Amino acid sequence: MLSVKQETLSMVTRDGIRLDADIYCPDSSESFPVLLMRQPYGRKIASTVVYAHPIWYASQGYIVVIQDVRGRGTSEGEFELFTDEIEDGLDTINWVSQLPKSTGKVGMYGFSYQGMTQLYAASGNHKALKTICPAMIAYDLYSDWAYENGAFCLQGNLGWAIQLAAETARLQGDTIAFQKLYQASRNLPLYDPIPANPNLLREVAQNSFYHDWLNHPYPDDYWGNLSPKNLLQMTDLPMLHIGGWFDTYLRGTLNLYKAMVSRSQFPQHLMIGPWGHLPWSQKVGSINYSKEAISYVDKYQIQWFDYFLKNKKTTLINSPSVSLFEMGTNQWRYFDSFPNNLHNSYYLFSQGLASIREDDGQLIESPPIESSRDIIVHDPWRPVPSLGGHASIPSGSFDRSDIDCRSDVLTYTSEPLREYLSIIGEIFLELYCTADTPSFDLCAVLSQVYPDGRVYNFTQGYIRVDSDEVPIKIPLQATCIRIEAGNCLRLSLSGAFFPAYPINTGTEKLPNEERLIDATIITLTVNCGGNKSSQIIL
Known part of the structure; x- marks a missing residue:
C-alpha cells in the first residue's frame, strides 16, 4: 500500500461557482x-458509512x-436537488482529469445521492470518464425513489428532506431552524393535520x-426532466451496479442494470447483498446473515477500476457478472445474468376468517375451485404499522408475528414445506380486491414462518389503488432467499403500512391535501377461488 498525501483544492464551474474538494494522492512521482465522488453531506464524511476511507x-x-x-x-452556489449535477459533473471531470499526476482516466463511485451524481455526469459523455459504480440509485426518479406504485414514500422522503434542510440551516447559521429540524428528525413521523405536508418544512x-x-404525484415532465432514464439513452459505459435486498432504491438499481444490459457493448456487473440503505454489514434488522454478508464492495471496486482505468488483468471480467446473496443459506450465488426463471404460483384460499384466525388463510399450489372472500376493515385511527422491509426506517427483517395477529391483517400461510424453497428474482401478487x-x-x-411461531418478513410491495381494474398487480421487492423444509411461506395483506407510506384517507385527495381528520374507515374485500383466483407469483 502506498503512503498518501491529502490537500484541499478548488475549481470554478463554467458559470463561475467555486467547488471545493479533498484530494488524496499517493506519495509518488x-x-x-482518478476516482471521483461528488456528494452533498460534507466531503469529510466521504460515504464512509458504507465505503472504506478515501x-x-x-x-x-x-x-x-x-x-x-x-x-x-x-462549495459556493445554491443547492438545488440534482439540478446542476450534469454541467457541474462534466466541469469536475474535466478538472480532475488534468490534475498533476493524473493519467487522464476517471472513474466514479458512491451510493444514494453520490450514485445519482455519477449518472448525471455520465449522461454528458465526457471522454475522460471510463467507468462508474452507481450504488442504490433511481433510474426513474418518480417510480424508483419518490413514489412506489403511486404511493408516496413518506418516511424515506420526509426523513431525507429534514436532513438536507437541517444541513442548509447549519450552513446558514440558523440555529433555531436547525434545532427544530434536528428534533423533528428524532421524532418521525410528524403528526400534522396533513401528515405528508408537515408545517415544519413549510415554515423553515x-x-x-x-x-x-409532493406536488407532483403523477409521472410528468417534472420527473422526466430529472430522471436518469431519459438522460442516459446515448450513454454507454462499463458499470458496476450495487444494491441491497432491503434497500428502498433496489428497483432503481435493477432497472438501470437491465436497461444497460439490453443495449450496452460494455460489461455490466451486478452485486446485491442482504443490506438496507446503510450500513452494508452482516446484520440487517433482527437477522445476522453471517460474516459472508460483510461488504466486499471496496475490494471489488478496486479490481473493477484496475481493469478499466489501469488495464490490469483480472479474473473479475471473465467471472459471472451477477453476484446475489442468498438469505437463508447465507452464501453468495453467481449467475451470468439476473435470474428470470419459470414462475411458480401459490393461490390464496380461506373460509373467510383469514383476518381472525392465522390457521384459516392458506397458500395452496392449485387454484381453488370453491370461491371465498375475506374482509378487513382499515381504521385510520390505528393503522397497521410499518415494520422493516425496504421502505421503513430501520429496514430489514423483523419478527412480525404480533402484527399478523391483528384483525386488520389478512394472513395466508402454506403447509410446512416438504423440501426447501428457493426464491430468486421478481415477485408479483395478482389480487382480486375491492x-x-x-x-x-x-x-x-x-x-417465512418458523415452527416455533416466529414470522420474519423478507420482501414486500405497496400500491395506491384508484381504479376498479382487477386483478390488482402488486410488484414486490426482488429477493433471493432459501426457505428450509419445515418452515412455511406466508403472505400478509393490509390496507396501510404507516409511516412508511401516508394513510390513504379514502377521499381520493392527493397526499399533499389529505387531512387526517377527513380519513374514513375503509372496508376491503379480497376474493379467492373460482374465476377470481388471487395468487402470489414467485
Whole structure:
C-alpha cells in the first residue's frame, strides 16, 4: 500500500461557482487514474458509512477526489436537488482529469445521492470518464425513489428532506431552524393535520425539494426532466451496479442494470447483498446473515477500476457478472445474468376468517375451485404499522408475528414445506380486491414462518389503488432467499403500512391535501377461488 498525501483544492464551474474538494494522492512521482465522488453531506464524511476511507482507495494507486456539490459543504452556489449535477459533473471531470499526476482516466463511485451524481455526469459523455459504480440509485426518479406504485414514500422522503434542510440551516447559521429540524428528525413521523405536508418544512424549508415531490404525484415532465432514464439513452459505459435486498432504491438499481444490459457493448456487473440503505454489514434488522454478508464492495471496486482505468488483468471480467446473496443459506450465488426463471404460483384460499384466525388463510399450489372472500376493515385511527422491509426506517427483517395477529391483517400461510424453497428474482401478487371507497392502499408482505411461531418478513410491495381494474398487480421487492423444509411461506395483506407510506384517507385527495381528520374507515374485500383466483407469483 502506498503512503498518501491529502490537500484541499478548488475549481470554478463554467458559470463561475467555486467547488471545493479533498484530494488524496499517493506519495509518488508516478501518474495515477482518478476516482471521483461528488456528494452533498460534507466531503469529510466521504460515504464512509458504507465505503472504506478515501485514504485506503488512494493507497491502492489512485488519486481520490471527494467534492462538495454546489451549495453544500464549503462549495459556493445554491443547492438545488440534482439540478446542476450534469454541467457541474462534466466541469469536475474535466478538472480532475488534468490534475498533476493524473493519467487522464476517471472513474466514479458512491451510493444514494453520490450514485445519482455519477449518472448525471455520465449522461454528458465526457471522454475522460471510463467507468462508474452507481450504488442504490433511481433510474426513474418518480417510480424508483419518490413514489412506489403511486404511493408516496413518506418516511424515506420526509426523513431525507429534514436532513438536507437541517444541513442548509447549519450552513446558514440558523440555529433555531436547525434545532427544530434536528428534533423533528428524532421524532418521525410528524403528526400534522396533513401528515405528508408537515408545517415544519413549510415554515423553515420553503424551498425544499420535498414540496415539489409532493406536488407532483403523477409521472410528468417534472420527473422526466430529472430522471436518469431519459438522460442516459446515448450513454454507454462499463458499470458496476450495487444494491441491497432491503434497500428502498433496489428497483432503481435493477432497472438501470437491465436497461444497460439490453443495449450496452460494455460489461455490466451486478452485486446485491442482504443490506438496507446503510450500513452494508452482516446484520440487517433482527437477522445476522453471517460474516459472508460483510461488504466486499471496496475490494471489488478496486479490481473493477484496475481493469478499466489501469488495464490490469483480472479474473473479475471473465467471472459471472451477477453476484446475489442468498438469505437463508447465507452464501453468495453467481449467475451470468439476473435470474428470470419459470414462475411458480401459490393461490390464496380461506373460509373467510383469514383476518381472525392465522390457521384459516392458506397458500395452496392449485387454484381453488370453491370461491371465498375475506374482509378487513382499515381504521385510520390505528393503522397497521410499518415494520422493516425496504421502505421503513430501520429496514430489514423483523419478527412480525404480533402484527399478523391483528384483525386488520389478512394472513395466508402454506403447509410446512416438504423440501426447501428457493426464491430468486421478481415477485408479483395478482389480487382480486375491492373496497367501499374509490381510493385505497394495499400492502403485501411475504414472510417465512418458523415452527416455533416466529414470522420474519423478507420482501414486500405497496400500491395506491384508484381504479376498479382487477386483478390488482402488486410488484414486490426482488429477493433471493432459501426457505428450509419445515418452515412455511406466508403472505400478509393490509390496507396501510404507516409511516412508511401516508394513510390513504379514502377521499381520493392527493397526499399533499389529505387531512387526517377527513380519513374514513375503509372496508376491503379480497376474493379467492373460482374465476377470481388471487395468487402470489414467485
